[in-house]
Amino acid sequence: MNSISLENTELIKAVFFILLAFLSMFLVLILFFYFSRKKIVKQEIEKKNLEIDYQRALLNSILITQENERQRIAQDLHDDISSKLNVVSLNSYLLKTPNLSEAEQTEITNNIIDLTQKALENSRRIAHDLLPPVLEKFGLSAGIEELVEEYNSTKATKVNYKNSILFNDADIDRNLHIFRILQELLNNSVKHGKASLISIEFTTLEHQNMCTYIDNGVGFDYLDEDNRKGLGMRNIESRISFLGGKYTITSKPNEGVKIVFNFV
Template sequence: MAFTFLYLDMLLPLGIAGGMPYIALILVGMWAISRKLIFFNAILGSVFTIAGFFLSPFNTDETVAAFNRGLTVATLWLTVYFSLMNLRLLEEKERSDLLEKANKQIEEESGYVELSRDIALFTNLSRSLGEAIEYSLRKICNFTGWPVGHLFLIGEDNKTLYPAGIWYLENEKKFKNFQEVTKKSRLEPGEGLPGRVMADGKSHFIFDLQSDLNFPRAGKPDQIEVASGLGFPIMIGDRTVGVMEFFSSDHVKPSERLMEVMDSIGVLLGRILERTRAEEAKEKHNIHLRQLYKRLDSIREEESRRMAREVHDNLGQVLTSLKIELSLLENILPEKKPAVDDSIKMMFNLIEKNIEVVRKISRELRPPVLDSLGIVEAINWQGTTFQEKTGVKFFLTDKTSKCNLDIKRSTTIFRIFQECLTNIVRHAEASEVHVDFYEDSESVIMQVRDNGQGINGHEVNSITSLGLLGMKERAEIWGGDFTVFGGSSQGTTVKIKIPKGS
């Protein structure tokens, strides 16, 4: 091209215009985005322009010709300057476009990370599956801008999908029809959007729900108001246990990355589902155990009551009859020898002692004061007896106005108190025991405090501390609380709180 221009320069009296075509060479360099080519072509153009001065037969006025060619060379290098500037601008724009794209990608990626993190954090802390799913639906809908989110669960038959009734709806009125149709849906594997997800355990996407032949919920467009749909599985291991579905009002296609993120959220929710189901099963088991314990406790209590009655009525009766018979015998004996007299006295003594033992056994099995005078009097009686037997001083403070708990709750408190006293005599080495009774609007509280060697955390929490565990269980039967605390210089305190009940 340069030689053609030089050749033209030789043929025509072009003046300044003779050097101008070399500008095209520089523009070629710019088009090729090559600085080297621009410089090479500019140097070539300049050399040929100068060469033209010497070679062209038309340079009659040499001063004008030299001036013209000087101007041409200057124009050439001016073009080089502008081309280079332009190139720099182009490169800068390219760089900033790249930067913008990278920023956008980072922003999108951090959005996904934030979404997964928020869902992971919240679902981990949430107490129920419903709460976790509701939050996830709302978060995903807000993130994608899709107005409808819903959960299908797989039934116990492992075949049918049924709507779990957990929704996110941006506009309840608008999607009412779709919600109604969904509520009635029961889907088999492969059927509809959730059925497809269930069948192969993978995310599925339907661009146009209306024209899709396998979307049973599609009605006339104004009926369901949804255009595109995305479903992804909730997995426990490799088992699909539910399907989350999302719908948009316009036709949109989700990105591959979004589908990937949805899949990982599905695995996360699967874990939560597994955990909450295990917790539900554990809770059910605990309730059963507690009911069993309650039943056992009431049988034990009934048995004590029955034995107390039997011992008191039968054995007591027999001993009293024996006493009467003996005094009759004493009266009808004509002449008493001193030895017989002593023997009769001894028998009276023995009978009297046995009557006392029977009374004591019957009282210990079931103190009548508990049934007749109530819990505070029963505690007072038991504490005083304990003081007489062990020498540990007993103090009672009753701050309740009139503690009229029902007999079953009173029995629970009484039995816990007996267990406390047994522990004090066995482990505390205490010289005093203080019992405080008080109440709030809902509960009665008893605090048993000794001044002994105290209890440590290990003893409180040990799985072998069955006595303490039994006290806790007894209190929890009534929805109450049980706490034990203490230390070497402060003795041991047992505190129980029992709701008053209706």
């Protein structure tokens, strides 16, 4: 009888220790999951904060660009249009002066015609800068061809352009984003990269529109803070994000630049 109760006590003890071991293991597991979950949540919050900072920086650069653009347009209007129209207005009043000789009348009229012509040319140029008419009239591909032609005519750079995409020419806003991206890339390749050969290629890969831009210039370290102070590259980033796309930049000093971006 005694030995049976001893065995029972041993059994209860064993069950108790096993339960205790399971319980401790369970507790350790819960604590492990709790802390690793906390770490993951913390990492996610940090990632979200970084994304918010990045979006804020992009928005800021858009606002700065808009402000610069407004200033430039205001300056152009003031210097190239208003000042000319002022002189036209003065000349028109002069025409009212009594007893003007025929020669004086001709001189004043010629002045008015000349200045009006210049003001007209300038207003056309300002409008052209805001929205290149070729984009509206003939579409994005023609606009890019015209841009490429402008660079090729300088003979300092050779730009090759290939396109196998049918752009939606009704979507002027999106087309203008793509056009401005290429304008800035070309500008940078010539200004900073001193590139002599540039290639622009639009292709479709797995239903995604892709643009591959390559120059053979001096290249640069994109991660270097000094190269992130300009507005050009940041504008390109925000335009690609407006287009619902992503981009990669591959470049090292003396190895040219390769930029690939996709868009919907």
